[in-house]
Amino acid sequence: MNYFSSDFKLGILGGGQLGKMLLSETRKFDIQTYVLDPSPEAPGRMACNQFFVGDLMDFDTVYNFGKQVDVLTFEIELVNIEALEKLESEGIKVYPSPKTLQQIQHKGKQKDFYVTHNIPTAPHQRFNSIAELQQYPNTFPFVWKSAQFGYDGNGVKIIRTAEDLNGLPDVECIAETMVPFKNELAVIVARSPSGEIKTYPVVEMEFHPEANQVEYVICPARIDSAVANTARAIALKVSEHFNHVGLLAVEMFQTHDDQILINEVAPRPHNSGHYSIEASYTSQFEQHLRAILDLPLGNTDSKAAGIMVNLVGAEGYSGDVVYENIEKILAIDGVTPHIYGKRETRPFRKMGHVTIVNEDIAKARTIAEEVKNAIRVICTLK
Amino acid sequence: MNYFSSDFKLGILGGGQLGKMLLSETRKFDIQTYVLDPSPEAPGRMACNQFFVGDLMDFDTVYNFGKQVDVLTFEIELVNIEALEKLESEGIKVYPSPKTLQQIQHKGKQKDFYVTHNIPTAPHQRFNSIAELQQYPNTFPFVWKSAQFGYDGNGVKIIRTAEDLNGLPDVECIAETMVPFKNELAVIVARSPSGEIKTYPVVEMEFHPEANQVEYVICPARIDSAVANTARAIALKVSEHFNHVGLLAVEMFQTHDDQILINEVAPRPHNSGHYSIEASYTSQFEQHLRAILDLPLGNTDSKAAGIMVNLVGAEGYSGDVVYENIEKILAIDGVTPHIYGKRETRPFRKMGHVTIVNEDIAKARTIAEEVKNAIRVICTLK
Numbered sequence: 051m052n053y054f055s056s057d058f059k060l061g062i063l064g065g066g067q068l069g070k071m072l073l074s075e076t077r078k079f080d081i082q083t084y085v086l087d088p089s090p091e092a093p094g095r096m097a098c099n100q101f102f103v104g105d106l107m108d109f110d111t112v113y114n115f116g117k118q119v120d121v122l123t124f125e126i127e128l129v130n131i132e133a134l135e136k137l138e139s140e141g142i143k144v145y146p147s148p149k150t151l152q153q154i155q156h157k158g159k160q161k162d163f164y165v166t167h168n169i170p171t172a173p174h175q176r177f178n179s180i181a182e183l184q185q186y187p188n189t190f191p192f193v194w195k196s197a198q199f200g201y202d203g204n205g206v207k208i209i210r211t212a213e214d215l216n217g218l219p220d221v222e223c224i225a226e227t228m229v230p231f232k233n234e235l236a237v238i239v240a241r242s243p244s245g246e247i248k249t250y251p252v253v254e255m256e257f258h259p260e261a262n263q264v265e266y267v268i269c270p271a272r273i274d275s276a277v278a279n280t281a282r283a284i285a286l287k288v289s290e291h292f293n294h295v296g297l298l299a300v301e302m303f304q305t306h307d308d309q310i311l312i313n314e315v316a317p318r319p320h321n322s323g324h325y326s327i328e329a330s331y332t333s334q335f336e337q338h339l340r341a342i343l344d345l346p347l348g349n350t351d352s353k354a355a356g357i358m359v360n361l362v363g364a365e366g367y368s369g370d371v372v373y374e375n376i377e378k379i380l381a382i383d384g385v386t387p388h389i390y391g392k393r394e395t396r397p398f399r400k401m402g403h404v405t406i407v408n409e410d411i412a413k414a415r416t417i418a419e420e421v422k423n424a425i426r427v428i429c430t431l432k
Numbered sequence: 433m434n435y436f437s438s439d440f441k442l443g444i445l446g447g448g449q450l451g452k453m454l455l456s457e458t459r460k461f462d463i464q465t466y467v468l469d470p471s472p473e474a475p476g477r478m479a480c481n482q483f484f485v486g487d488l489m490d491f492d493t494v495y496n497f498g499k500q501v502d503v504l505t506f507e508i509e510l511v512n513i514e515a516l517e518k519l520e521s522e523g524i525k526v527y528p529s530p531k532t533l534q535q536i537q538h539k540g541k542q543k544d545f546y547v548t549h550n551i552p553t554a555p556h557q558r559f560n561s562i563a564e565l566q567q568y569p570n571t572f573p574f575v576w577k578s579a580q581f582g583y584d585g586n587g588v589k590i591i592r593t594a595e596d597l598n599g600l601p602d603v604e605c606i607a608e609t610m611v612p613f614k615n616e617l618a619v620i621v622a623r624s625p626s627g628e629i630k631t632y633p634v635v636e637m638e639f640h641p642e643a644n645q646v647e648y649v650i651c652p653a654r655i656d657s658a659v660a661n662t663a664r665a666i667a668l669k670v671s672e673h674f675n676h677v678g679l680l681a682v683e684m685f686q687t688h689d690d691q692i693l694i695n696e697v698a699p700r701p702h703n704s705g706h707y708s709i710e711a712s713y714t715s716q717f718e719q720h721l722r723a724i725l726d727l728p729l730g731n732t733d734s735k736a737a738g739i740m741v742n743l744v745g746a747e748g749y750s751g752d753v754v755y756e757n758i759e760k761i762l763a764i765d766g767v768t769p770h771i772y773g774k775r776e777t778r779p780f781r782k783m784g785h786v787t788i789v790n791e792d793i794a795k796a797r798t799i800a801e802e803v804k805n806a807i808r809v810i811c812t813l814k
Binding site for chain 1: 735736
């Protein structure tokens with residue numbers, strides 16, 4: 051198959067920032083792309099050959115879009131799976147497959163999958179409704195998760211008392227035992243249709259000491275190499291069992307006694323892999339492309355240490371975005387901002403990220419804090 | 433000035449591969465771009481906000497295009513300078529300035545400039561016509577260069593006998609003494625309107641032992657550090673005298689007695705800096721953007737050794753391009769192809785390049801040769 055400067059067409063469901071960064075790699079390889087997104091202002095509207103506006107959950111929209119391309123992938127899990135199944139049955143290559151997506155999209159099924167395959171994860175129970183959950187003798191605190199349609203922290207809540215259950219939506223859900231942990235880790239695994247598999251190094255999510263928010267994604271994780279090897283091995287095992295094609299981002303907890311428990315997975319490029327654009331020999335986006343096109347996978351090693359800081363809208367600001375002090379951070383060696391291209395900021399909206407690359411990880415961590423303290427995503431005064 | 437996700441508009445004259453790679457950086461920063469190119473099939477037609485088809489040498493076309501933007505730059509020197517002058521006089525920021533471009537575009541003036549500023553260069557004479565050149569007592573061999581409109585080796589010829597003069601176009605020209613050299617080197621210098629200056633490491637052009645063609649651009653050059661320091665200092669001096677804004681690629685010869693002679697300069701991103709996309713902390717394209725927008729310049733150091741191999745159309749093939757054995761080179765660690773997006777290959781047409789990045793420069797060199805020997809730019813059989 052000739053993908054380069056040819057008639058081959060890759061379809062991407064979703065034109066958000068992940069789609070945008072994936073498109074950058076398709077341009078590098080001159081691969082034709084069609085993108086479908088509900089918003090005419092999507093960051094991925096540019097740099098694709100054809101942009102379509104439409105609902106990713108609508109069967110006809112997704113089906114008709116998919117019929118025009120040779121390989122179909124997605125940057126968001128919330129897509130119409132029935133349409134993907136029909137497209138696959140009609141010979142369109144859909145990567146990751148609808149089957150993989152189905153197992154992952156439903157958090158109850160995803161948890162059961164780990165139990166079935168003997169992959170360590172926090173204990174859980176599945177419930178069809180809030181009423182069912184209320185009847186069960188839960189030990190507080192526990193973690194409530196909506197079985198479906200959660201995204202970016204939505205659909206997850208820590209339940210400390212019975213009263214906390216009252217405000218929850220009445221949907222199918224799981225209750226998960228809250229396991230104390232000392233680190234949140236992630237490993238991205240790439241797998242091609244031919245079965246070639248490569249794992250990226252273990253990264254560490256460093257949380258703000260007070261706010262329960264990831265502040266830095268750090269590669270490599272500052273953990274014992276034995277723990278890192280275990281985490282990479284577990285991620286590989288998860289990947290093999292899912293039999294997925296493309297990237298699989300595997301999020302894990304490191305408990306206080308150095309056990310690795312799997313938290314959840316995402317079958318696509320992931321926030322925890324953004325550092326790879328600057329720090330790795332092969333960025334996660336190029337790797338996803340290589341994988342779904344069944345090209346040889348690239349080297350997942352790093353050229354230098356990488357730290358990623360998310361740029362989210364500051365509280366109290368809604369309107370035309372301004373990146374305050376961006377000149378200050380550009381003046382620091384090895385600092386690269388990525389601006390996703392959303393004109394309007396809102397509190398906590400993901401507007402971009404900044405990568406810090408340095409030979410010395412401690413130096414990178416110091417710079418990351420400087421960056422975090424300097425830049426603010428606010429808006430123009432009207 | 434707020435460049436990011438704002439109403440600010442950058443104009444780029446030329447949408448070839450240099451424009452395309454520059455656009456990739458504007459997308460990363462979400463800077464609005466307008467591009468003008470004579471070909472509706474230009475590689476830079478995508479990933480810009482507005483693409484215009486038009487003649488870069490036509491006054492009205494360039495002027496009307498430039499009036500729509502806030503800052504204007506170019507990826508090719510063959511543009512209408514009068515239009516740039518008028519735009520500049522009307523308050524549009526044009527970087528590099530028409531004045532700089534004028535000094536560089538004319539090879540006679542460029543050579544005089546080095547002599548005036550005491551910058552070492554091979555001796556030369558200027559002539560208004562072939563007849564004038566024929567009357568002058570030249571010592572053979574010498575190098576004939578068309579004073580204007582040369583590009584990619586066009587407009588340059590080695591003259592070994594009086595008969596060689598017969599086929600030349602009757603234009604203003606220079607005759608340059610042929611100085612034997614052991615290395616061809618280049619240094620890219622970035623300079624902002626505020627006067628901040630940074631130089632990239634010295635790179636080396638390795639030639640094919642038989643064909644007189646650059647095979648590899650190697651960073652860092654495998655030369656003595658004293659020679660490298662001299663080359664960097666001379667490039668800096670050239671940059672300071674030109675007082676340019678943006679990048680200046682300075683090509684030099686290293687003579688057998690380790691003298692550095694300047695060959696010529698290009699006021700824009702350059703083939704000799706393509707390695708920087710993967711190997712440097714700041715790619716030459718990001719650096720050009722930072723410079724012309726008067727943002728702080730980025731770190732020019734390398735994360736690892738980088739070698740670039742040009743992908744040119746193989747002899748005997750004209751038609752729909754196929755990159756033969758591209759899967760083979762993708763299987764090698766640290767190898768990244770860049771496909772410019774030209775559908776049709778022709779003998780010697782620049783179709784792309786491949787970057788090899790490795791911690792060990794000797795290993796990178798071995799891989800570069802593997803890459804060179806494996807890949808072929810041919811076309812589909814019809």
